[in-house]
Amino acid sequence: MARLSRYFLQVSGILLIILLWELSTGVFHLFKWIVLPPPTDVFMTMLSMALDGSLFVNAGWSLLRVLLGFLVAAVVAIPMGVAMGWLPSISLVFDPVIEVIRPIPPIAWIGLALLWFGIGLNSAIFLVFIGAFFPILLNTIDGVRNVDKRLIEVAYTFGAGDWNVLRKVVLPAASPIIYTGMRVGMGIGWMCVVAAEMIAVKFGLGNMILEGSNLLQTDVVMVGMLTIGLMGLAINYIFQIAGNYIFKWQQGISRKVA
Amino acid sequence: MARLSRYFLQVSGILLIILLWELSTGVFHLFKWIVLPPPTDVFMTMLSMALDGSLFVNAGWSLLRVLLGFLVAAVVAIPMGVAMGWLPSISLVFDPVIEVIRPIPPIAWIGLALLWFGIGLNSAIFLVFIGAFFPILLNTIDGVRNVDKRLIEVAYTFGAGDWNVLRKVVLPAASPIIYTGMRVGMGIGWMCVVAAEMIAVKFGLGNMILEGSNLLQTDVVMVGMLTIGLMGLAINYIFQIAGNYIFKWQQGISRKVA
Amino acid sequence: TSPSPTVTPTSTPLKVKDTVNIGYLITDHDSPFYIAATKIDGAQSYLEKYGMNINITNFSSGPEILTQIAGGKIDIGIAGVPPVILAYDKDPTVRIVTSVHKNGSGLFVKKGSGLAKFTDLKGKKVGTPGPGSIQDILVRELCKSNNLVYGTDVDAVKLPQGQWIGAVDAGTVDAVMGWEPFVTMAEMQGIGETILRSEDILPGHPCDSIVTTKGMIEQYPDSIKAFLRAHRDAVELIKNDPQKAAQIVSSKEWMNNEPAVERASMEHITFLYKPDEEYLAGFDRFSKVLKEELSLTKKVYTRDEIFDLSLVNGI
Amino acid sequence: MSHDIRVEHVSKEYESNGKKLKAVDDVSLEIKDAEFICIVGPSGCGKSTLLRMIAGLEPVSGGSIWMGDKKITSTSPEIGFVFQEYTLFPWRTVGKNVEFGLELKKLPPEERNKIASRYIDMVGLEKFRDSYPHQLSGGMRQRTAIARTLAVNPEILLMDEPFGALDAQTRNILQEQLLDIWQKERKKVLFVTHNVDEAVFLADRVIVMTARPGRIKEIISIDIPRPRVRTETEVNKVRNVILKSLFEEVQKLSDH
Amino acid sequence: MSHDIRVEHVSKEYESNGKKLKAVDDVSLEIKDAEFICIVGPSGCGKSTLLRMIAGLEPVSGGSIWMGDKKITSTSPEIGFVFQEYTLFPWRTVGKNVEFGLELKKLPPEERNKIASRYIDMVGLEKFRDSYPHQLSGGMRQRTAIARTLAVNPEILLMDEPFGALDAQTRNILQEQLLDIWQKERKKVLFVTHNVDEAVFLADRVIVMTARPGRIKEIISIDIPRPRVRTETEVNKVRNVILKSLFEEVQKLSDH
Numbered sequence A, B: 001m002a003r004l005s006r007y008f009l010q011v012s013g014i015l016l017i018i019l020l021w022e023l024s025t026g027v028f029h030l031f032k033w034i035v036l037p038p039p040t041d042v043f044m045t046m047l048s049m050a051l052d053g054s055l056f057v058n059a060g061w062s063l064l065r066v067l068l069g070f071l072v073a074a075v076v077a078i079p080m081g082v083a084m085g086w087l088p089s090i091s092l093v094f095d096p097v098i099e100v101i102r103p104i105p106p107i108a109w110i111g112l113a114l115l116w117f118g119i120g121l122n123s124a125i126f127l128v129f130i131g132a133f134f135p136i137l138l139n140t141i142d143g144v145r146n147v148d149k150r151l152i153e154v155a156y157t158f159g160a161g162d163w164n165v166l167r168k169v170v171l172p173a174a175s176p177i178i179y180t181g182m183r184v185g186m187g188i189g190w191m192c193v194v195a196a197e198m199i200a201v202k203f204g205l206g207n208m209i210l211e212g213s214n215l216l217q218t219d220v221v222m223v224g225m226l227t228i229g230l231m232g233l234a235i236n237y238i239f240q241i242a243g244n245y246i247f248k249w250q251q252g253i254s255r256k257v258a
Numbered sequence C: 001t002s003p004s005p006t007v008t009p010t011s012t013p014l015k016v017k018d019t020v021n022i023g024y025l026i027t028d029h030d031s032p033f034y035i036a037a038t039k040i041d042g043a044q045s046y047l048e049k050y051g052m053n054i055n056i057t058n059f060s061s062g063p064e065i066l067t068q069i070a071g072g073k074i075d076i077g078i079a080g081v082p083p084v085i086l087a088y089d090k091d092p093t094v095r096i097v098t099s100v101h102k103n104g105s106g107l108f109v110k111k112g113s114g115l116a117k118f119t120d121l122k123g124k125k126v127g128t129p130g131p132g133s134i135q136d137i138l139v140r141e142l143c144k145s146n147n148l149v150y151g152t153d154v155d156a157v158k159l160p161q162g163q164w165i166g167a168v169d170a171g172t173v174d175a176v177m178g179w180e181p182f183v184t185m186a187e188m189q190g191i192g193e194t195i196l197r198s199e200d201i202l203p204g205h206p207c208d209s210i211v212t213t214k215g216m217i218e219q220y221p222d223s224i225k226a227f228l229r230a231h232r233d234a235v236e237l238i239k240n241d242p243q244k245a246a247q248i249v250s251s252k253e254w255m256n257n258e259p260a261v262e263r264a265s266m267e268h269i270t271f272l273y274k275p276d277e278e279y280l281a282g283f284d285r286f287s288k289v290l291k292e293e294l295s296l297t298k299k300v301y302t303r304d305e306i307f308d309l310s311l312v313n314g315i
Numbered sequence D, E: 001m002s003h004d005i006r007v008e009h010v011s012k013e014y015e016s017n018g019k020k021l022k023a024v025d026d027v028s029l030e031i032k033d034a035e036f037i038c039i040v041g042p043s044g045c046g047k048s049t050l051l052r053m054i055a056g057l058e059p060v061s062g063g064s065i066w067m068g069d070k071k072i073t074s075t076s077p078e079i080g081f082v083f084q085e086y087t088l089f090p091w092r093t094v095g096k097n098v099e100f101g102l103e104l105k106k107l108p109p110e111e112r113n114k115i116a117s118r119y120i121d122m123v124g125l126e127k128f129r130d131s132y133p134h135q136l137s138g139g140m141r142q143r144t145a146i147a148r149t150l151a152v153n154p155e156i157l158l159m160d161e162p163f164g165a166l167d168a169q170t171r172n173i174l175q176e177q178l179l180d181i182w183q184k185e186r187k188k189v190l191f192v193t194h195n196v197d198e199a200v201f202l203a204d205r206v207i208v209m210t211a212r213p214g215r216i217k218e219i220i221s222i223d224i225p226r227p228r229v230r231t232e233t234e235v236n237k238v239r240n241v242i243l244k245s246l247f248e249e250v251q252k253l254s255d256h
């Protein structure tokens, strides 16, 4: 019984919103279709786009772009972050540069990205890269800097050299924080891919939203938004599950699952 | 001496980049002006835009929009977050709704924002709101849920009622985490205002970038980006300084300044 | 991708680019390109017929296309004349190789709003694609001829094309000066009412052109020629079989709307595969406006500087 | 005024994951005015649970607890609690922490100030009144917590291993200060500790509890006059009695 | 094999915020094979600093430290260190933690496995070999840390309050187990503690240090045969001697 009412509460919020939405559009026509189409229309459009495969093609392209950009970001940011966290002088050189570039929103890079990387995959990847890079970098620096000094000392007492300390202590100890940075970076990358796809790119969910909006198909716009939301949710969930598995030695994280 | 070399390292990164930039553009002309104008041109443009005041007008508009959107987000998100963190049943109802809406990037809302709020201030505010809302909400929930249970018990042993526990224990204890959420939210809001201003808004740094880009004035685009970066930096810095002052009772934060 | 035999036989090797990158906009101003790139009735497209292998990308504004042309990422683009002048100002390698059309814009208000002539818009908001666009210049011209002050009496607001109809409908702007087919669409959806067409404002004003760079012309003249030939054939088809043309343009691949809308919309667009004197005179006028009224360029550019009609004259 | 605390046949059962666990079983106990009672017992035997029930933080499963002729069913400022861990409000200075309970009683600021001063002086923290908890040592924090509890003038002080996290020297000093304060204020004290030396040094009576489920195994009265000297033979004798009793219980645990 | 540890006139000065602080002053000391030495002293007197210098974690400011005829200048697996806090690598299981030092010695996996097994058995954690540190109790963690250090077969074991964070019962059990292991392995042990009972229970010699700057105040030899009974009169006698000596030093601190 308590269980049932729990489930009921959990869906009630979503149901209520859908109901209000349907009432205000499909039933009472408070909004023009172009401003807010009824949920039934949106779901039908979603279904038909799923059936003819176009939804999956677009989602697939977005996913590909985000993964590539994310990969490049991780491959550049993690070694750089380790170096900056471990060696203060490197950090001194790069910190000011990073401090100035970091607050520039990825969206503001779109213009230059197009100029520098051209249209298509490369500039989308660059934008995802810009978005994902800083969270990964900063968390890596943070993780490396805040490794428990005592663990490092322990390794030294066993006669470990710097390289072994880095490899066997600093990296594993920092890994959960680096991973968190990657998760955040992935979220921002997902945001950037949408922005990138709104400009000069074929396929992709962002492009789908843009075209829907250019052609006044508000239902397509909402299907695009919903798909982006659900995929973002799924990606985050996968990261979480994987993180709980990889870092099962960490009490903190594994507790959060329960 | 050590001090001097420290300063030297700190500026060397930035100087190096500017030097490379100038060499590749102004001196060796490796890039077309339209792709990458030399830094001297960018600085001259910045100077002239500062002198004729247009830079400040644009920056002022962006700031106003971001502050208003941020304020609305904080005013809605904090009470909602406290309620959701404190009362599990409210949380059960809203959690699924939030989980679906949250991963939709603020940029994807632009189309609907324009339809719903029209051009101008309101839609920019809405976009900033969407961007700033979730970090504040989630941190508030988190902060309230993770208040040290023992502190709450202490208050009860002094005969405090629920209202006093909330007011005198839960809120102050959660405040640093809420504040962090506000800081993150401000950062994202700043990102969103740029996106909003790129569409259907007069004045503002985002608009400046877009118009620069429409008129093929790459120097103006870069001035816009630079200004956004510097202002973002300044806002974050102000938040940090203020936070260190407000939460000086917190060992963790005040340590980070040093 | 060997050149097709229909191309003039010659002993010197053809100067053709393997894949030509094309940038375009979502508007039926680009109809000739849509038609040239479509396999009509399952046959080869015109572009294929002339041996072109293309890679196409749609943009949301002319300046974006010009930026990419200057940056070398787009080889041939279709864009309005004013952005080309602005681009030439920064990068004098861009060239117009021929015209696409004249006219094709219009001013519409919400149906039943009671706004009937331009002077009714005093104190109102008008949406345009942004400063420096043809539509923006049209609004300026209207202000001048009606003794209104642009910006004060009439507030011009930048608005992306996807928002035009919705914004008029929702009342966020009172009118939109936009390009086709959105003017016609607004009308046919029962939302908008057209009060002025661009041919009534600046009769025969030039609009889109085909743009490339000096380098492209020198390196791959045969690719450009092939594109121009296909362009010419497409313009002919629009003239000879407007019904068929409207059908192609409204297909899912391009405008994705009703053929009837396109049929009506394209009536207001004068396509021409080679610029006439009216078009060129219009260019001179825009060039003057951009320098003297808007101060957006360093000087008034002449047609000889920006146009290179040698190729279109040679097909 | 008969405000004696009476614990009558109290028991406590927890349920976790469907399994029932008896934490406290049929404990009866009386604490008279100005009495200092220590509880020792093996880890997990229910000492904290018993204290929490007396404080009204946890409902009893059986039996009842009385203060005078009032049954205890919820927390109240009459019953002060000092926890093992540092439980100061980190955002409040020492002074504001001590005033916490007084604010809840809605005393006017001047009066709060006056009362707080008295107890801050008593625990010797005058100079640290405006310091935040993170600026204090562990011992100073526990002294503040004690002052905060005393400030509301409770009938009884429940202390759950209050010095458990301190080092030996600080611990000794605080034990002496606590006795000092207790002699001035004549409060009832119920004090849980793991440390037999501490119990012998402090208590009028030491209650030894059995391994779980916690029952009272033995009550040992200590009549040695205070101040007691830790190394004295008589003190050592009592200490050994308690240690032996406790050892039996710990043995039981490892036999399981 | 003369691998005795000799500490010769060692001193240590720290500089923080421009002020110099003498932490250790002219300490000389010799530790012979299979000797168990405890150090007690007031908080902040430099006990940890001394141990860290012997371990090579901290350079000396004056004097020198020798192992046999080799001067100690940096850390090495010859000198094992067990810290007070839990310093297991949380991402390694018990088994992998114990193998840590062996990996650094580049032993092949089978051999690592064999050696680790031996020490894991010795500290009685066979059943927990695949557990992660967060799944262990405090006592089990410290046993793992000891096994990890013993596995590399060091000449000497430096232990800085290894049982300080444990509760009294667990502490007693670990003390007995440590003595067991020590008797099997015949290592030199230098053991810092705050707890005089612990020192008396464990040590061949107890070194009492003065308040800062730490000097050696007194060295007390304990000839009581093991296993010692904590409540025995003779044990208590030694305990009282040390307590008194220590008390004088703590007094000095509070006089400051």
Ligand SMILES: Nc1ncnc2c1ncn2[C@@H]1O[C@H](COP(=O)(O)OP(=O)(O)OP(=O)(O)O)[C@@H](O)[C@H]1O
Pocket (backbone or CB within 6 Å): D014, D015, D016, D021, D023, D041, D042, D043, D044, D045, D046, D047, D048, D049, D050, D212
């Ligand atoms: N909230 C709870 N839910 C379930 N079991 C509990 C709860 N609180 C305590 N217990 C169990 O009740 C028993 C008694 O716990 P309690 O904390 O009172 O022991 P204790 O004597 O204070 O131990 P220690 O000396 O370690 O502090 C323990 O077995 C404990 O696991």
Ligand SMILES: Nc1ncnc2c1ncn2[C@@H]1O[C@H](COP(=O)(O)OP(=O)(O)OP(=O)(O)O)[C@@H](O)[C@H]1O
Pocket (backbone or CB within 6 Å): E014, E015, E016, E021, E023, E041, E042, E043, E044, E045, E046, E047, E048, E049, E050, E212
């Ligand atoms: N890295 C350091 N920099 C400056 N001063 C230090 C440093 N490490 C220790 N000290 C100081 O040296 C003195 C001795 O410290 P040490 O930790 O050796 O004392 P201890 O005897 O181990 O104390 P405890 O019993 O509290 O562990 C203290 O006053 C301490 O503040």
Ligand SMILES: [Mg+2]
Pocket (backbone or CB within 6 Å): D047, D048, D049, D160
């Ligand atoms: Mg307890």
Ligand SMILES: [Mg+2]
Pocket (backbone or CB within 6 Å): E047, E048, E049, E160
């Ligand atoms: Mg120490």
